[in-house]
Amino acid sequence: MLDQxxxxxxxxxxxxxxxxxxxxYAARKKIFPKRASxxxxxxxxxxxxxxxxxxxxxxxxxxxxxxFAPDQAVLIDLANRRFYFFFIEIWPQEFYYVAxxxxxxxVGLFLITSTVGRAWCGYTCPQTVWxxxxxxxxxxxxxxxxxxxxxxxAPWTARKLFLRIxxxxxxxxxxxxxxxxxxxxxxxxxxxxxxxxxxxxAPVAYVTIAVLTGTTYxxxxxxxxxxxxxxxxxxxxxxxxxxxxxxxVTYNDWRGEPRSRHAKKASAVGQTVGDCVDCNACVAxxxxxxxxxxxQQLECITCALCIDAxxxxxxxxxxxxGLISYATLADYNANMTVATSGGTGPVDxxxxxxxxxxxxxxxxHFHLGKIFRLRTYVYLGAWSAIGxxxxxxxxxxxxxxxxxxxDRNPQFVTxxxxxxxxxxxxxxxxxxxxxxxxxxxxxxxxxxxxxxVGIDQPASRSFSVPVxxxxxxxxxxxxxxxxxxxxxxxxxxxxRIDDKASxxxxxxxxxxxxxxxxx
Amino acid sequence: xxxxxxxEISGVTTTGHExxxxxxxxxxxxxxxxxxxxxxxxxxxxxxxxxxxxxxxSSATKGVLGFSxxxxxxxxxxxxxxxxxxxxxxxxxxxxxxxxxxxxxREFAVAAGGAAFKVNCVQCHGSGAQGSTGFPNLNDDDWLxxxxxxxxxxxITHGIRFAPDAxxxxxxxxxxxxxxKPEQIDQVGAFVxxxxxxxxxxxxxxxxxxxxxxxxxxxxxENAKGNRELGAPDLTDAIWLHGSGEAAIASQVRAPKNGxxxxxxxxxxxxxxxxxxVYVHSLGGGE
Numbered sequence: 104m105l106d107q108x109x110x111x112x113x114x115x116x117x118x119x120x121x122x123x124x125x126x127x128y129a130a131r132k133k134i135f136p137k138r139a140s141x142x143x144x145x146x147x148x149x150x151x152x153x154x155x156x157x158x159x160x161x162x163x164x165x166x167x168x169x170x171f172a173p174d175q176a177v178l179i180d181l182a183n184r185r186f187y188f189f190f191i192e193i194w195p196q197e198f199y200y201v202a203x204x205x206x207x208x209x210v211g212l213f214l215i216t217s218t219v220g221r222a223w224c225g226y227t228c229p230q231t232v233w234x235x236x237x238x239x240x241x242x243x244x245x246x247x248x249x250x251x252x253x254x255x256x257a258p259w260t261a262r263k264l265f266l267r268i269x270x271x272x273x274x275x276x277x278x279x280x281x282x283x284x285x286x287x288x289x290x291x292x293x294x295x296x297x298x299x300x301x302x303x304x305a306p307v308a309y310v311t312i313a314v315l316t317g318t319t320y321x322x323x324x325x326x327x328x329x330x331x332x333x334x335x336x337x338x339x340x341x342x343x344x345x346x347x348x349x350x351x352v353t354y355n356d357w358r359g360e361p362r363s364r365h366a367k368k369a370s371a372v373g374q375t376v377g378d379c380v381d382c383n384a385c386v387a388x389x390x391x392x393x394x395x396x397x398x399q400q401l402e403c404i405t406c407a408l409c410i411d412a413x414x415x416x417x418x419x420x421x422x423x424x425g426l427i428s429y430a431t432l433a434d435y436n437a438n439m440t441v442a443t444s445g446g447t448g449p450v451d452x453x454x455x456x457x458x459x460x461x462x463x464x465x466x467x468h469f470h471l472g473k474i475f476r477l478r479t480y481v482y483l484g485a486w487s488a489i490g491x492x493x494x495x496x497x498x499x500x501x502x503x504x505x506x507x508x509x510d511r512n513p514q515f516v517t518x519x520x521x522x523x524x525x526x527x528x529x530x531x532x533x534x535x536x537x538x539x540x541x542x543x544x545x546x547x548x549x550x551x552x553x554x555x556v557g558i559d560q561p562a563s564r565s566f567s568v569p570v571x572x573x574x575x576x577x578x579x580x581x582x583x584x585x586x587x588x589x590x591x592x593x594x595x596x597x598x599r600i601d602d603k604a605s606x607x608x609x610x611x612x613x614x615x616x617x618x619x620x621x622x
Numbered sequence: 623x624x625x626x627x628x629x630e631i632s633g634v635t636t637t638g639h640e641x642x643x644x645x646x647x648x649x650x651x652x653x654x655x656x657x658x659x660x661x662x663x664x665x666x667x668x669x670x671x672x673x674x675x676x677x678x679x680s681s682a683t684k685g686v687l688g689f690s691x692x693x694x695x696x697x698x699x700x701x702x703x704x705x706x707x708x709x710x711x712x713x714x715x716x717x718x719x720x721x722x723x724x725x726x727x728r729e730f731a732v733a734a735g736g737a738a739f740k741v742n743c744v745q746c747h748g749s750g751a752q753g754s755t756g757f758p759n760l761n762d763d764d765w766l767x768x769x770x771x772x773x774x775x776x777x778i779t780h781g782i783r784f785a786p787d788a789x790x791x792x793x794x795x796x797x798x799x800x801x802x803k804p805e806q807i808d809q810v811g812a813f814v815x816x817x818x819x820x821x822x823x824x825x826x827x828x829x830x831x832x833x834x835x836x837x838x839x840x841x842x843x844e845n846a847k848g849n850r851e852l853g854a855p856d857l858t859d860a861i862w863l864h865g866s867g868e869a870a871i872a873s874q875v876r877a878p879k880n881g882x883x884x885x886x887x888x889x890x891x892x893x894x895x896x897x898x899x900v901y902v903h904s905l906g907g908g909e
Contacts, residue, residue: 129650333652512750516761516906519859526906581906
């Protein structure tokens with residue numbers, strides 16, 4: 104018999120032992136953002152009102168275009184392939200305006216991000232705006248942060264059930280209104296609203312409403328910050344666009360550290376203390392649930408609510424605002440160098456202050472000039488250049504055009520009197536919502552005359568053709584030249600169109616073909 | 623086991639792979655992400671059950687929804703037929719000239735006739751209806767049997783010199799090789815050519831005119847303007863079915879070619895023939 108102590112102990116460990124086991128996936132940690140108040144919160148309310156107002160109300164604006172075009176100010180008419188934007192009407196071949204606007208949006212984002220950081224994420228991104236709106240509902244029904252945490256932890260009671268159902272019901276109503284508003288951009292809004300309510304609208308309208316209701320509810324109500332952190336590529340791209348002169352929401356630990364909850368006691372015993380009282384107000388208000396004092400993070404959408412929260416605490420304590428502030432990395436580094444004596448020691452707030460307690464001279468402070476630098480000028484220049492080209496091209500674009508297609512099979516036809524006939528498909532584009540009478544004329548081609556299929560008039564060098572408003576009219580035109588006037592196998596001539604009423608005109612140079620003459 | 627690499631800053635283990643000094647943190651995935659991933663797999667499996675997917679020995683599984691792209695095409699064709707029905711009915715009940723004066727009907731008939739032309743007519747008349755020697759150009763304004771829509775319809779319906787059809791357009795240019803002497807044939811050839819252009823030997827014209835009056839004017843007319851009742855061509859214009867010039871004319875006098883066009887009504891039906899007539903009339907030479 105062996106004694107227990109004589110049994111050899113083997114060095115072995117289970118591969119999935121509890122000590123080393125890592126979770127395969129992590130559940131979402133719930134975030135209960137506290138309501139903030141202050142300058143940035145005010146600004147966000149304003150941005151929210153403007154962006155939501157634009158989204159919901161624009162389809163209901165009217166714009167009189169006469170009786171031949173819809174009177175909706177902004178309308179994407181997919182069936183007729185027209186885009187209306189107030190006084191601008193765009194045909195499909197003018198889609199480059201949309202491409203130009205997208206380029207401006209892209210360069211504009213570069214410009215904004217390189218100057219004021221992730222302002223898009225923090226203020227105007229639909230995800231941010233709708234989450235903000237959904238949080239308003241949540242607070243109104245369930246109360247602010249502490250009440251919500253308590254409710255979440257509480258057992259299911261009739262009251263909790265009632266509050267939860269109310270919240271989700273209101274969310275769903277907002278989501279449905281969001282999905283519903285989208286379809287009004289694609290059809291006459293008042294008429295479509297009636298049809299949707301009466302159940303008479305096209306299936307695609309209901310499918311669109313359902314899909315957008317679903318995404319709005321899920322993204323804005325249920326997933327919230329998960330969308331920004333895990334689904335959106337933009338935080339990654341935006342982070343790459345920042346440099347040391349871009350504004351970011353920054354915790355200024357050069358004046359905040361060492362943080363202390365008991366600053367008075369600590370300083371009484373001679374410890375150095377910074378401005379941060381470690382109240383966690385900045386964490387409580389964060390819709391992303393992060394701590395800005397950990398430094399710049401992928402998750403931070405720079406909504407600046409932590410600035411509001413911290414500023415109000417600093418106000419109460421009688422200290423300068425700006426412990427958390429918009430700052431550039433360059434300024435932050437400069438001030439950190441001062442506070443740490445050139446990086447040789449820990450942060451000592453005394454180094455950034457004078458004996459009287461105000462900030463020392465020589466600290467870097469942000470001023471507007473800092474965001475103007477070569478890079479932002481280049482972005483601004485490119486953005487303005489594209490915009491000017493678009494405006495110029497919009498102001499000078501033609502509203503009357505013609506395209507000519509020469510028949511190739513056969514290229515020419517010999518007629519019984521020996522004259523030669525060529526056929527052309529001529530397309531007249533009347534790009535205004537008014538009916539017009541267009542005069543089609545031949546220029547050049549000695550002795551040439553034309554006849555137009557469907558217009559019962561003798562051959563002539565000029566025809567008046569009525570064209571419907573906002574339509575393309577296709578004409579089949581036969582041009583005929585007497586045998587003795589034909590000089591060579593290929594002659595150039597012009598189709599010219601005139602609108603006498605508006606003195607608009609257009610020309611197209613076409614070719615007239617004849618057989619090689621026998622010599 | 624201690625080979626796991628832990629990132630210093632985050633305290634998270636890495637996946638162990640290294641790219642230029644960059645390591646990937648082995649953070650757990652969000653739970654909703656994992657659930658979404660499994661849902662997509664389930665969706666894909668359900669999809670292959672709902673739709674044709676799994677290859678079997680001779681075909682693939684049919685899918686429980688009964689989807690088939692051939693059925694889709696069949697349905698779309700049926701829908702297109704229903705859409706066309708209104709026009710087809712109108713074309714059946716109306717005459718070709720009525721069709722040609724109705725804008726919507728004409729547009730439809732020209733499109734339908736153009737499609738039928740490309741299948742049935744291009745072999746002789748060419749893809750642009752431009753014809754070739756012996757096969758008339760349908761774009762021009764010279765018509766052997768008349769260029770009104772009704773006349774074109776008649777020609778397409780019953781054909782030309784098409785024996786099986788009793789109502790076919792019938793006429794035949796006789797061969798003059800045994801009737802006229804070779805020099806007489808040259809003379810009449812020169813005369814006919816002189817009506818529309820210069821000839822080499824003007825002395826042939828006068829005797830040629832006499833021979834023409836005696837032998838040819840019966841069908842082609844005294845002024846050689848032709849006769850559509852007989853399909854006799856106008857010999858004074860610039861268009862020559864069997865070639866222009868004295869030699870070609872003389873050859874056609876000596877041993878004429880008489881082209882045949884089949885009757886199409888039996889094969890295509892009256893509606894398509896009407897559409898073809900309107901299409902041919904629209905090519906630019908219609909009267």
